[in-house]
Amino acid sequence: MFTFLRTRLCFVLLVSLSVAGLAAVRIGTSWVRDIPPHGEGLVPAAVLIAVAASCALLLITGVLIARKKGSSVLPEAGRLWSIILLSALCAISCSMLPRYEMSALPLLILLNAGAFCLLWAISRTFSLLFWWIFVSLELAQIAGYTQYGSRINSLVIAETIEASQEEISGYLSTINLVIALSSLLGAAILCWLLAWVMKHCKDRLPLLNAGFFFMLLAGLLGLAIPSSQRHARHFWPYFEAYSLIHACTEAVFHNQATIRQVEGLHSPTEQPSSLHTLHGGEGVVVIVHIGESVRADRMSINGYERDTTPWLRQCPRLINFPRCVSAACDTCQAQIAILTDARRDIYEKDPALRPHTGSVLDLFAAHGFRVFAFFGKRNATHLKYDLVVRLLTRCAEQKIHAPGSPWTSVPQMADILRSLPKKQNTIFFINNEGSHTPFYHYNHENPPFHPAGTSFETPSSHAEEVNNAYDSTVHYTDEFVRRVTSLFHGRPWLYLYISDHGEYLGHDGIWGRAALGESGRSYLSTTGCYVGAFILSSPELEALHPHFASSLRALQRHANMLIAQEHFFHTLLGFFDLRTPWYNPALDLTAPSPQSYTGPHPEGEDGQEAAH
Ligand SMILES: [Zn+2]
Structure with a gap:
């Protein structure tokens, strides 16, 4: 009887999960479309409720499956603490936010810990590639912002595409090279630490559960922020990764759109014309x-x-x-x-x-x-x-x-x-x-x-x-x-x-x-x-x-x-x-x-x- 109930419960959970997932994707995509890329947009409560509900359902499902299998529900406490510490290090060093809004730090740590666990559970060491690129860009971005007052946006990328060798060499100073190398090295150290923390996590399920647990907490914490102050930038690293991808696609789209516009134009000489002041010579x-x-x-x-x-x-x-x-x-x-x-x-x-x-x-x-x-x-x-x-x-x-x-x-x-x-x-x-x-x-x-x-x-x-x-x-x-x-x-x-x-x-x-x-x-x-x-x-x-x-x-x-x-x-x-x-x-x-x-x-x- 208990097994039957558990199976029924799992079925109901999976159906609710699919519905909640679809709703989250729907709300999420409209949110992403409406939000300005510089992070000033506000995150609606509906998005956070959908994320928290989905994570809660996924967590319950994960816990039930783990108990049925007789495996552990979460990674051991020591590893969880290591993940939280590493997330804190990552959030403090890579996000610009703690420099201005320390109150956002707990949210950043939870979101980052969730991302560490979920990405590692899904793609294992391949996730290091994402973190290495992302963290390098974030570190370089902080240095770039301090130096030039600009973050990596579509205009910066479009300018880089357009830049001649001279323009690029104008930016290749010793200090910029040191910053670039330090960013790559800093990101590599963080990846090495992440691999070290995760190295004994052979079973994906406890990590997935931990990821959903952190995300659930982050969703609830996000809801506690007054709606007028719930800026997209507080949802680092998700929003930031979205911004970087958006900047690249916008620059490429913009580039393509400009080229397409001029390629689609017919020569004005296809219509009859006459010159009335000159006859040649x-x-x-x-x-x-x-x-x-x-x-x-x-x-x-x-x-x-x-x-x-x-x-x-x-x-x-x-x-x-x-x-x-x-x-x-x-x-x-x-x-x-x-x-x-x-x-x-x-x-x-x-x-x-x-x-x-x-x-x-x-x-x-x-x-x-x-x-x-x-x-x-x-x-x-x-x-x-x-x-x-x-x-x-x-x-x-x-x-x-x-x-x-x-x-x-x-x-x-x-x-x-x-x-x-x-x-x-x-x-x-x-x-x-x-x-x-x-x-x-x-x-x-x-x-x-x-x-x-x-x-x-x-x-x-x-x-x-x-x-x-x-x-x-x-x-x-x-x-x-x-x-x-x-x-x-x-x-x-x-x-x-x-x-x-x-x-x-x-x-x-x-x-x-x-x-x-x-x-x-x-x-x-x-x-x-x-x-x-x-x-x-x-x-x-x-x-x-x-x-x-x-x-x-x-x-x-x-x-x-x-x-x-x-x-x-x-x-x-x-x-x-x-x-x-x-x-x-x-x-x-x-x-x-x-x-x-x-x-x-x-x-x-x-x-x-x-x-x-
Ligand atoms: Zn120009």
């Missing part, structure tokens, strides 16, 4: 320069007190756009917004604001311009991330990489120019390292602003050096533009410059673009979204056609408008009177009355709505 040179990480407010042409743009400042023909908003804090998305008819970033929901056609450069190539693309030393080479700019410059007959700093591309441009017939209409597309971290490209022998430090370690405590290095890169770009334009002396030329996104050097309380995610602010609500943008031209171009002269006058009239990267596709078409169904006069700054930018920006009412 005028020798016009159009330079389209996408800059890197240049904030508008760090250029002296925009009132910055340091003279970072001395040459531009004295250019009588400069048409400067001091209020230009960039579409995204991301190189590729900005390239799409500049070169195609996209008006916002890749996450834009309004179909009207998404891109509908490919690169504007294709249209010029179709009307007799020969296109040459000049890249930095490494960008647009082999990285998958660079595929976007490679696709957008598909019409370039040659892609040329600077052998050293961006200045070294100037003789290459001169060579190309010499090799072409003088009357050939040409486009030079430029996209080099500019002012990208680690702010390396400036004249190191004679830096205009010194002492300049290119190391980005604890930038806030090296604020002066980092700012000097950044300003020196802007100064370098000013000289780069001077050198490039000097190549076209006597010819009709137009130079369009626009930076991809800004940078943070303590602006808006943020140090480095990767720390933007930590700030909890959207890119378009910060001053980092205003980027350098200007147009230069030669008198020869103005004299070539009355349309060019009137376009230049219109540009000058509209220079102080609030504009955005969305204007450049249509402005380039409008300037040359290149007619295509893709052209929108409302976004053409050479048109009589263009529309200003109406999207989110720091001064706008909807500036806070641009979070992704």
Whole structure:
């Protein structure tokens, strides 16, 4: 009779367990979807009740099975204490929480002990691989947070995917190498201790029971925390492991989504188009320069007190756009917004604001311009991330990489120019390292602003050096533009410059673009979204056609408008009177009355709505 009852009880328990498990998975997945990745989200009581109920049922089942088998219900007391001590060590050294909220420690210890037992019971020594990677990342993350103010988030991973060898070498300092090695060693020591504690646990059942017991206690303890303070970050290491995986998948997803968007675009040349100002043989040179990480407010042409743009400042023909908003804090998305008819970033929901056609450069190539693309030393080479700019410059007959700093591309441009017939209409597309971290490209022998430090370690405590290095890169770009334009002396030329996104050097309380995610602010609500943008031209171009002269006058009239990267596709078409169904006069700054930018920006009412 007792055996029968026990069997019936087991059956009922298993059915309830399945129902509870399904409910937990259902609630858990919706929770994971709703929760922001930086851990500020609150954990609903329903999730904890489901977890505690499931663990209680599993524990009861485990105890009954152990008694039936005549084996021990739990590991011996000494081992349990060792597991708890090791969990305490792990939680204190690897989670950032005990440094700020000691009260969370008991919960962390119980959750960690549960994870130790369950993972070891399921996968034995394979679980060490998880702990080694996880603990290494956590230790490195604490050091990274102290140094750079940023945790490992999707932007950091996306930046790492994008990083060139120079950028990576900028971070490979002795201290960072020591931190990385220490993290790996610390994680290895913890794994060795875990293996030592678990080495005699041959039977899985007592360990599973112990795991469910710890999780049950953690669930109950979690319920005791007031609901308004039950933050996801208190549920370390589970939430943290989820955050790291989420950051990786988001970076990869984001990367794929950006590439997919540009791959799906048809060339604008598939529609009929006509060019009304040039017939070929005028020798016009159009330079389209996408800059890197240049904030508008760090250029002296925009009132910055340091003279970072001395040459531009004295250019009588400069048409400067001091209020230009960039579409995204991301190189590729900005390239799409500049070169195609996209008006916002890749996450834009309004179909009207998404891109509908490919690169504007294709249209010029179709009307007799020969296109040459000049890249930095490494960008647009082999990285998958660079595929976007490679696709957008598909019409370039040659892609040329600077052998050293961006200045070294100037003789290459001169060579190309010499090799072409003088009357050939040409486009030079430029996209080099500019002012990208680690702010390396400036004249190191004679830096205009010194002492300049290119190391980005604890930038806030090296604020002066980092700012000097950044300003020196802007100064370098000013000289780069001077050198490039000097190549076209006597010819009709137009130079369009626009930076991809800004940078943070303590602006808006943020140090480095990767720390933007930590700030909890959207890119378009910060001053980092205003980027350098200007147009230069030669008198020869103005004299070539009355349309060019009137376009230049219109540009000058509209220079102080609030504009955005969305204007450049249509402005380039409008300037040359290149007619295509893709052209929108409302976004053409050479048109009589263009529309200003109406999207989110720091001064706008909807500036806070641009979070992704
Ligand atoms: Zn960039």
